[in-house]
Amino acid sequence: MELFRLGIHEIRELLDKKEVSPKDVLDSVFSRIASVEEKVKAFVTVTKDRAYDMLDDALAENTILSGIPLAIKDNMCTKGIRTTCSSRMLENFIPPYEGTATSRLRGYVLAGKTNLDEFAMGSSTENSAFHTTKNPWDLSRIPGGSSGGSAAAVAADECIAALGSDTGGSIRQPAALCGVVGLKPTYGRVSRYGLIAFASSLDQIGPITKNVRDSALLMNIISGHDPLDSTSAPVTVPDFTASLGRHIKGLKIGVPKEYFIEGMDRKVENAVRDAVGKLESLGAIPIEVSLPHTEYAVATYYVLAASEASSNLARYDGVKYGLRVEGKDLIDMYMNTRAAGFGPEVKRRIMLGTYALSSGYYEAYYRKAQQVRTLIKRDFEEAFKTVDVIATPTAPEVAFQAGEKTEDPLKMYLSDIFTISVNLAGVPAISVPCGFASQEGGAASLPIGLQLIGKHFHEQTILQAAYAYEQATDWHKRRPEL
Amino acid sequence: MHYEAVIGLEVHAQMSTETKIFCGCLTKFGSEPNTQTCPVCIGMPGALPVLNKKALEFAVRAGLALNCGISPMSRFARKNYFYPDLPKGYQISQYELPICEHGFLEIVADGGLKKIGVTRVHMEEDAGKNIHEGAGNSSLVDLNRAGVPLMEIVSEPDIRSPKEAAEYMKKLRTMLRYLGVCDGNMEQGSLRCDANVSVREEGSKGLGVKVEVKNINSFRFVEKALEYEIKRQIKAIKDGGSIIQETRLWDSDAGITQSMRTKEEAHDYRYFPEPDLAPIAVRQEWIDEIRASLPELPDAKRQRFVSSYSLPEYDADILISEKPLSEWYEEAVNAGGQPKAVSNWMMGEMMKLLNEDGINIENCPLKPEQLADMLSLIDKGTISGKIAKTVFEEMFRTGKDAESIVIEKSLVQITDKDAILKAVDEILAKSPKEVERYRAGEEKLIGFFVGQAMKLTKGKANPAALNEILKRKLSDK
Numbered sequence: 001m002e003l004f005r006l007g008i009h010e011i012r013e014l015l016d017k018k019e020v021s022p023k024d025v026l027d028s029v030f031s032r033i034a035s036v037e038e039k040v041k042a043f044v045t046v047t048k049d050r051a052y053d054m055l056d057d058a059l060a061e062n063t064i065l066s067g068i069p070l071a072i073k074d075n076m077c078t079k080g081i082r083t084t085c086s087s088r089m090l091e092n093f094i095p096p097y098e099g100t101a102t103s104r105l106r107g108y109v110l111a112g113k114t115n116l117d118e119f120a121m122g123s124s125t126e127n128s129a130f131h132t133t134k135n136p137w138d139l140s141r142i143p144g145g146s147s148g149g150s151a152a153a154v155a156a157d158e159c160i161a162a163l164g165s166d167t168g169g170s171i172r173q174p175a176a177l178c179g180v181v182g183l184k185p186t187y188g189r190v191s192r193y194g195l196i197a198f199a200s201s202l203d204q205i206g207p208i209t210k211n212v213r214d215s216a217l218l219m220n221i222i223s224g225h226d227p228l229d230s231t232s233a234p235v236t237v238p239d240f241t242a243s244l245g246r247h248i249k250g251l252k253i254g255v256p257k258e259y260f261i262e263g264m265d266r267k268v269e270n271a272v273r274d275a276v277g278k279l280e281s282l283g284a285i286p287i288e289v290s291l292p293h294t295e296y297a298v299a300t301y302y303v304l305a306a307s308e309a310s311s312n313l314a315r316y317d318g319v320k321y322g323l324r325v326e327g328k329d330l331i332d333m334y335m336n337t338r339a340a341g342f343g344p345e346v347k348r349r350i351m352l353g354t355y356a357l358s359s360g361y362y363e364a365y366y367r368k369a370q371q372v373r374t375l376i377k378r379d380f381e382e383a384f385k386t387v388d389v390i391a392t393p394t395a396p397e398v399a400f401q402a403g404e405k406t407e408d409p410l411k412m413y414l415s416d417i418f419t420i421s422v423n424l425a426g427v428p429a430i431s432v433p434c435g436f437a438s439q440e441g442g443a444a445s446l447p448i449g450l451q452l453i454g455k456h457f458h459e460q461t462i463l464q465a466a467y468a469y470e471q472a473t474d475w476h477k478r479r480p481e482l
Numbered sequence: 483m484h485y486e487a488v489i490g491l492e493v494h495a496q497m498s499t500e501t502k503i504f505c506g507c508l509t510k511f512g513s514e515p516n517t518q519t520c521p522v523c524i525g526m527p528g529a530l531p532v533l534n535k536k537a538l539e540f541a542v543r544a545g546l547a548l549n550c551g552i553s554p555m556s557r558f559a560r561k562n563y564f565y566p567d568l569p570k571g572y573q574i575s576q577y578e579l580p581i582c583e584h585g586f587l588e589i590v591a592d593g594g595l596k597k598i599g600v601t602r603v604h605m606e607e608d609a610g611k612n613i614h615e616g617a618g619n620s621s622l623v624d625l626n627r628a629g630v631p632l633m634e635i636v637s638e639p640d641i642r643s644p645k646e647a648a649e650y651m652k653k654l655r656t657m658l659r660y661l662g663v664c665d666g667n668m669e670q671g672s673l674r675c676d677a678n679v680s681v682r683e684e685g686s687k688g689l690g691v692k693v694e695v696k697n698i699n700s701f702r703f704v705e706k707a708l709e710y711e712i713k714r715q716i717k718a719i720k721d722g723g724s725i726i727q728e729t730r731l732w733d734s735d736a737g738i739t740q741s742m743r744t745k746e747e748a749h750d751y752r753y754f755p756e757p758d759l760a761p762i763a764v765r766q767e768w769i770d771e772i773r774a775s776l777p778e779l780p781d782a783k784r785q786r787f788v789s790s791y792s793l794p795e796y797d798a799d800i801l802i803s804e805k806p807l808s809e810w811y812e813e814a815v816n817a818g819g820q821p822k823a824v825s826n827w828m829m830g831e832m833m834k835l836l837n838e839d840g841i842n843i844e845n846c847p848l849k850p851e852q853l854a855d856m857l858s859l860i861d862k863g864t865i866s867g868k869i870a871k872t873v874f875e876e877m878f879r880t881g882k883d884a885e886s887i888v889i890e891k892s893l894v895q896i897t898d899k900d901a902i903l904k905a906v907d908e909i910l911a912k913s914p915k916e917v918e919r920y921r922a923g924e925e926k927l928i929g930f931f932v933g934q935a936m937k938l939t940k941g942k943a944n945p946a947a948l949n950e951i952l953k954r955k956l957s958d959k
Contacts, residue, residue, distance in 0.1 A: 077528040090527065097521045099528055196527040200757035229530050230759050308757055311560050314571020315525045319623065334564060357562070357752035366754060 003028035004157040005479065007210040008217055011068055011160055022059055022067035025160075026051055029069045029111055033158045036482045041133050042143075042153035044074045044084055046112040054109060061107035065221065071159035073150045074113035075120055076102055076205065077194040081110070085196050086128035087118045089316045089323050089341030099194015100229065101163065101205045101222045111159040114149030118343045119313065120170055120198040122146050123415035126406050127345045134402075135178060136480040137444050141399040144174030144415075150208045151178040156482055161209040161218060165195055167202045168301050169395075169419025172431035175208055176394035176449020179433045179478065181466070182208045183215045184419075186457045187426035188233035191226030197312040199305035200231070202423040211476055212432060212467040216240035219459060235457055243464035249283030251465060254387035258294035259418055265397040271435030271448040272393045275469065279391070282468055287387055291379040296372050297421040298413055302349075303356050303369035304424075309346075310353030316341060348409065373424050380425040384455045389465050392418050394431040394449030422453055429453040432466045433475035444480065484684040485719070487712045488692075489641035489677055490601075493654060495633045495664040496608065496672040497540045503607050503631035504531030504574065511670050515613070515624035523629035525569030530758050533558075537605055537631040538581070538762065540663040542772050544633055545582025545603045547661055547779055552769050556581045558605075558756035563749050566623050567610040575606035575634075577753040581762070587637075587657070588781065589649040598650050599638030606632050633664070639678065639689070644708035648701050651675060656780050660805045668700050675699070677708060680725070681715045690715070691725040695739050697732045707732040711739050783808055791821035800829055806843045813850035819857045827853055831871060835878050848878050856884035864888060869941055902935075902943055902951050909934045910955060920956055928952065 003011065003025050014020045030048050037043060051069060059066050072078060075085045077095035084090045117127035125133040125148035133148045135141040136156040143152040147164030151174035154162050164171040166184035175182025183206045190205045197203060207218035220241065225234040255276055260269055276286050318324035318337030325336035342350070356365035383390060396417055405412040422429045434450035450469070454462040470476055502509055505522035521529040545552055559577035582603035588595050610628035614621045635654065641647050655673060658664040665672050675698045680690035693715070698707050710732075715725050729748070730739040778786075780802050787798035787808070802808045807828075814824045832853075836846060856873055859865050865873060865888055876887045909931060910917055920927045931952050935943055 075528075077526075083527070085527070093527070095521075095526065095528070097526065097529075192528075193530050194528040197758075228532060230532050231530075231757075307754060311562050311572050311752070311754070314562060314564065315527070315569060317564060317566075317571060319566045320524060320569060321526070330566065354752065357754055359750050359752070362752075362754070 002157075004032040004160075006160065008065070008068055008161050008214040012064055015067060022055060025067060026055065026069060026109065029159060032156075033111070036136075036156050037158060039134060039139055039482060040136055040152050040156045040158065041131050042114055042149045042156060042158055043071070043112040044086060044115050044128075044130055044149070045082055047081060047110050048112075050081070051109045051111060058107050058109050063107035064217065065105055066107035067109060068107075068160050069109045069111040070105065071111045071114045071150055071153040071162040072102055073116055073147050073162070073164045075116055075165060075196040075198075076163065077196065078102055078110065078113065081113065083113065083196070084130075085119050086116045086125075086130055087341065087343070087346070088129045090196075091129070091323065093322050095194075097194065100191035100226045102194065104222050104224075105163075111153075114147070114153050114162060116149055116170075117146035118346050119196070119309070120146040120165060120167055120203075121309070121345050121349055123169070123173060123412055124400075124402070124405070125149060126402065127343055129343055132402055135399045135446075136482055137179065137446055138399065138439070140401060141446070142177070142402050144177035144395070144399065146170040146174075147182070147208060148174045148178075151175050151180055151182065154178070154180045154208050154210060155480060157479070161207060161214050163205055163218070163222070164208045165198075165203055165205050166419075166423065167198050167204075167305060168423050169416040171206045171208060172419050172429060172449065172451060173395045173416060175431045176433075176451075177399040177447065179436075179447030179475070179480070180208055180210060181212055181215050181430065181432050181470075181476070182206065183219065183430040183459070183463075184422065184428060185219065185223065185459055186233075186428040187423075188231055188235075189428070189457065189459070190222050191224075191229040191232045193226055193228040197308075199308040200312060201308060202301075202305060204423070212430075212463060212470045213241065213244055215430065216244055216463045216467075219463075233457070238460055240460055240463055243460040244467040245471075246464055246468075247283060248279065248465055248468045251279075251284040251389060251461075252387040253279055253284045253286050253465070254289035254383050254390040255286050256289050256291045256294070256383070256390060256392060258291050259392040261396075263396075264393070265437070267435075267437035268393050268395070268397055268448050271437070272391070272450055275434040275450040276391050278472055279465065279469055282472055284465070286391075289383040289387055289390065291376075291383060291390075291421065293372065293375045293379050294421055297376055297424060298417055300369045300372045300376065301416075301420045301424060302352065302413060303365050304373065306349040306353035307356045307366050307369075308353065310350045310357065313342075313346065313350055345409070376421050377425045380421075380427055380453075388455075388461055390453040392451045392453065394418060394451040398437045398446035398448060418451060422451075427453055427456055428459045428462060430462045430466050432470055433478075434469070434473070435475060436478070447475070485681045485716045486642055486684045487644075487708070488639045488680050488682060488689060489643075489647055489708060490639035491637045491641065491647060491650060492676045492678070493635045493637075493651065494674045494676075495544075495635060495658055495666075497537055497631040497633060497663055498665050498672075499534060499536045499540060499631055501534060501536075502629035503534050503537045503605065504629055507629065509630045513626055515622070515626060518626040519628070523569070524625055525571075531574060531756075533759060533762065534631065538764075539772060540631070540661075541581050541603060541605045541633050542764065542769060543661050543776065544635070544658060544663050545585065546769070546773050547657055547776060548582070548585040548587055548600045548603065548635070550582035550585030550600060550603060552582055552764055553579055554764055554766070555579065556762045556764070558759045558762075559753045560756050561606075562752045565609070566621065567612050567625075567628070569610065569625060569628055573607060573609065574756055574759070576604035578755070579761075580604035581764075587650065587653055589646060589653050591646050591649065596640075596646070598640045598646075601636040601638050603633055603635050606634060608632050639680075644705040644712070647677065647708055648705045651701055651704050653780075656803060660777055660780055662777075671699065675704060677704070677711075679708060679711050679715070681712060681719065691727050693725060693727070694729045695732055696729060696742065699734075703732060703734055706734075706737060707739060710737065714739065777805070791815065791825075793821060793825055797822075797825045797829065801825060804843060810843055810846065810850050814853045817851040817854035819850075819854035820861075823857050824853060827857070827874065831874050832878075835875065847881050852877050852883060859884055859888065863944065866941070866945055868945070872941075899947060899951065902939075902947050903955075905935050905938050905943065906931075906948070906951050906955050909938065917956065928956075931956070
């Protein structure tokens with residue numbers, strides 16, 4: 001049996017029945033990594049030796065995750081394990097502490113730290129300072145980003161499941177492009193303590209998994225208020241697996257007209273419309289809704305995220321940790337360090353954000369963007385007065401060719417056009433596989449993602465709908481050939 | 483033409499919380515460098531701040547005592563700038579919505595009372611410290627102080643002279659110490675001050691160009707720095723020049739202010755709301771609780787000391803200057819000490835001994851009841867006021883009670899007339915020449931006889947009885 005193919009709950013069952021041993025699971029996953037990682041390049045660091053060393057301790061925890069190998073995006077601090085953010089700046093940074101989300105994954109075994117766009121800024125992993133991760137469905141294409149490493153590792157079966165982080169679509173877009181399930185929780189649902197900040201008011205950690213049940217299962221584990229994160233919400237955490245398998249008869253599904261736009265990939269549009277049809281056949285009621293401020297989302301996002309990033313990344317100054325490039329004086333050292341440590345996209349956003357916050361521009365950019373953010377939030381509140389879930393495409397197109405958009409940042413930014421509003425509004429959303437787009441010339445078909453957006457702290461509802469859809473379709477059973 | 487100064491002060495007071503404002507590290511002063519740090523205050527990637535509720539409470543306490551309104555909704559903001567002692571590259575401070583606003587502090591000016599407006603009180607974190615000695619060409623950074631809570635108390639430009647500025651600082655320090663929110667230790671940097679100064683023609687309503695003077699770290703320097711800066715500005719104007727808006731640094735060794743940066747070179751701090759901290763909502767009930775827990779403040783206490791204990795203003799002023807001193811005083815009075823006598827002994831002997839030993843009132847080895855007991859021995863005539871000084875010092879040094887000291891050292895006053903008579907007879911017999919001269923009219927020699935008799939009785943003779951007997955004997959021819 002190819003154990004690496006399985007998800008968390010399937011492995012758990014086999015382990016509990018003692019049909020396989022925990023070592024079998026590790027052997028299977030690490031041999032899979034050994035055979036495909038060279039092609040996929042999902043990881044920055046593979047932690048194989050440590051995984052075997054830690055196995056006994058992991059089993060002693062006796063949890064649902066005990067002995068199960070997961071991959072963690074390399075922007076979450078793992079104590080004693082290099083955490084790079086795929087940046088030269090932190091190439092040799094070993095955190096002295098563990099973040100909250102990963103410390104809640106008691107009993108898990110770390111398979112490795114996955115690649116990302118430097119500091120989570122990008123939509124393809126091409127901004128990684130180390131290497132670009134390949135889309136397991138077509139190695140000439142990108143896996144999406146910024147959690148491209150985690151999504152590719154899950155799709156290529158190099159781990160059982162993974163954690164990613166999502167600031168403007170960084171879990172959902174790569175999940176869609178890699179044909180796996182990715183969930184961005186409500187802002188405040190999962191602690192950010194230990195997540196290396198890109199944009200504090202938007203960042204959120206979430207699961208990337210092979211199926212919806214595993215997504216719910218990981219949500220049960222990582223969610224909940226954390227006294228170390230003031231923005232984590234003191235709300236009770238339901239059992240997210242409880243709603244799985246419930247029918248969706250009468251569930252009102254909003255279809256926003258602003259998300260089916262001119263110029264989007266016809267195959268994506270058709271797949272998503274078919275998916276809405278499938279949900280309707282399961283008893284859900286599609287209703288057209290409007291999110292009128294959608295067209296301002298990308299601009300709003302790039303002002304706010306860049307503003308926060310310009311401040312969040314100020315700590316990388318060569319003084320305390322990370323890269324230092326000496327100079328003739330202090331200012332020189334600062335400039336040499338930051339010139340050498342950050343890649344072009346990070347520098348671009350730091351400059352953008354610094355500009356937007358500068359005196360004389362603050363009102364026109366930062367303040368205005370905050371006001372628009374409020375309007376976007378209201379759009380969702382308004383829509384959710386009439387519907388339970390909103391269905392949209394996750395990304396406007398399927399995985400694109402490596403190098404296709406690297407010369408045009410604006411084009412790259414538009415990859416997140418359907419995911420960004422969700423972060424601005426703080427609501428939860430999940431991406432599930434909803435079809436494949438065939439390519440010309442006999443190349444492998446490429447996955448398409450359906451995004452289901454929910455009300456604040458209503459992850460159960462989108463999980464319920466996603467699960468119903470998943471159970472009624474076979475998309476999630478397909479695997480790339482590697 | 484006469485000029486007047488317009489001064490506003492920005493005082494940074496370190497809050498005396500046990501732990502830092504956004505993490506659990508200790509705030510203790512003087513520890514080994516970088517031993518009171520954690521991922522949060524070092525600015526590690528991924529670490530997040532969590533507000534110390536005590537710091538919020540302290541800021542509210544100060545705000546209430548300074549007659550401020552407490553904002554029901556307040557926010558932190560990031561102040562962005564690069565410096566090695568600032569680990570995150572920004573300081574978490576408050577900008578648009580400070581916790582306290584629109585208060586005042588009353589000071590004594592020109593013999594009357596004057597209200598100095600308090601624009602705002604806000605919370606922020608302190609930075610670390612750069613150390614330039616002992617590292618060759620490089621500098622070292624100590625982050626023990628990074629994240630220690632500060633209150634920034636900003637006054638209105640209501641101050642008109644360096645003396646008023648010093649008064650304001652002193653009053654503020656006393657107030658903060660009363661509230662227990664800041665230890666006011668200027669040597670350790672617990673209280674630091676920047677001043678905004680401009681000058682204008684007396685009687686004019688407009689404001690001159692303002693200069694910010696930084697690095698003023700003692701009461702003495704507040705006055706000196708401002709005096710210097712005001713003179714400098716007046717001279718510049720009288721010489722036909724003009725003042726430029728700039729930041730100047732007070733150099734206490736040279737006694738001058740020096741230009742640090744002009745307006746054009748000023749930082750753009752790019753303030754924006756701190757996204758890692760939710761807005762602070764303060765409930766009215768909590769504010770009321772804090773208000774109810776405020777101690778009696780210095781002004782009220784001074785008035786009460788004057789009216790209840792009939793103390794002169796001067797005495798009351800000194801006694802209330804430190805809360806523990808005023809408490810010591812009241813305990814002594816409550817233990818039966820006569821109010822003015824207690825005040826005299828405290829301001830005289832006790833202050834002298836405390837100063838000599840370099841200890842503060844909190845560590846005074848003498849208990850208030852001991853002073854009260856000693857005073858009652860004087861009242862009863864057991865010891866004389868003169869002997870009491872010896873007793874007092876002995877109590878202070880040994881911690882023993884007045885009564886045991888008096889017995890141990892046999893210091894009981896001799897009031898027995900026969901005993902005094904005997905001593906007088908002995909003295910007069912020994913000094914026939916002086917007796918003759920006295921009787922010849924050299925009456926100031928009485929002091930000599932008193933001295934001799936006191937020496938003989940080891941100072942224990944009741945002075946009044948001695949005087950009376952001496953005079954009688956000397957006039958007996």
